[in-house]
Amino acid sequence: MTRWGLTVPLPGVSLPDHADIVRALPDLGYTDLWSAETNGTDAFTPLALAASWEPTLRLGTAIVPAFTRGPALIAMSASSLAQAAPGRFVLGLGASSPAIVEKWNGLAFDQPFRRTRDVLRAVRTALAGERVDGEFDTFSVSRFKLDGPPAEPPPIVLAALRAQMLKLAGREADGAILNWLASYDVAQCLAEVANPDAEVVARIFVCPTEDVEYARNVGRFMISSYLTVPAYAAFHDWLGRGEVLRPMHEAWAAGDRKAALAAVPDDVVDDLVLHGSPESCRDQVQAYAAAGVTTPVLALVPTPDGPPTLELLRRLAPEGA
Known part of the structure; x- marks a missing residue:
């Protein structure tokens, strides 16, 4: 099954004004909402709101940076959302960038691959209800255990660029998040993931204008x-x-x-x-699914026509939805 996701918040739409949009999305053909975290909203709040507004959409973070929160805090936030949306939450982790980590948060952006791998391992252990205790390559944790972990631990997917992180996503995570690539680039990435059971999420920038x-x-x-x-x-x-x-x-x-x-x-x-037209954009997104992306996630870019409307979202949804 190919899922069909949308990045929230939508451009030009305040968080409270997403409520009616979110409630309408399943009937339009959308299955997922995925957040982003750069210099606007955090990764978790839009999804927490969506969990209270609509009971069927799957919710995912794309991404929670591995540097800007400690592993225990990431595990607590992920556990909370997994309990608010049982069976409907996916934790997306990634290294983020030097600008976000160093320039905006005053933290050292050291060993991004190892840090992301260590956070993945620590958070997965915590979400399984186990105690995290010991030395990792990039940090140490002393006797942390979630109080009331989720009954169903959420899947964890990794934002991955190039072979090393893509291999880690296929080997230790439940899938990979791709970003800033063309549909014909997908095969090269999947060859490194090398796991036919891995979920493949792709954030795809869409500017629906002619x-x-x-x-x-x-x-x-x-x-x-x-x-x-x-x-x-x-x-x-x-x-x-x-x-x-x-x-x-x-x-x-x-x-x-x-x-x-x-x-x-x-x-x-x-x-x-x-x-292009919304229908043309929809068909271009379908090319990613045909290339092996299991969850294409539209990231809408502002157009001269103003904030996205339900009619625009309907035209961007999968044909026949």
Whole structure:
């Protein structure tokens, strides 16, 4: 079964104003809500609200950073949501980025692979109702045990870029979360996950407008902001876009933001930020499912038409839903 997710909060919609939208989503064909955590809402609050508004949608975090909370606090928050939405919560963990961890939270972004692996192991142990006690590579925990763990521990999926983290997601987690990739990149990632039972979640940026110039301008801004982050730059080198993105990286490193924007090729924008009519966007998202993504999650990008409406969400939903 291919699920169909939506990233919340939606652009331009306040948290309280999501209530009626969330209640309508199952009838439109959506199965999942996935949160994000950058510089807006935290990962858990939108899902806690959704759990109280609608009793069937699956809820997932994409992602909770492995650095900005301790493993015990992550386990407590995940346990709370798993109890609020029994059998309907998925914990997504990831390394996040130096900007979020260091510049915004004043923490050292050291050994991101090991930190994410250690948090995964500690949190999984805690959610199973077991005591976490001992030394990990990147931290130590002394005798932590959840008081009243969830009856059904939630699955844990890892945000993964490149081979090492993708392999960890397939080996020790319940799946992987992919981000900032084209549908034809999925196969390369799945080859590293190497687990046919793993869930594969992909956050897919969707700008549902037929104003191509507008969509490409927004896409260039997003790409020059995100893909210049070292982890994403390395990811796209690994995917084979190193040469086509080199002019953007060189202009960005020189401090010329305008030149960096102009250097992003149209075909890269079109591959990574889907645009067109809602029906065209829906079909482009379906290509990810055809490539092996089990849970495509739409991340809507603001358009000139204002905040998303239920009619727009209906047109973006799977055909026949």
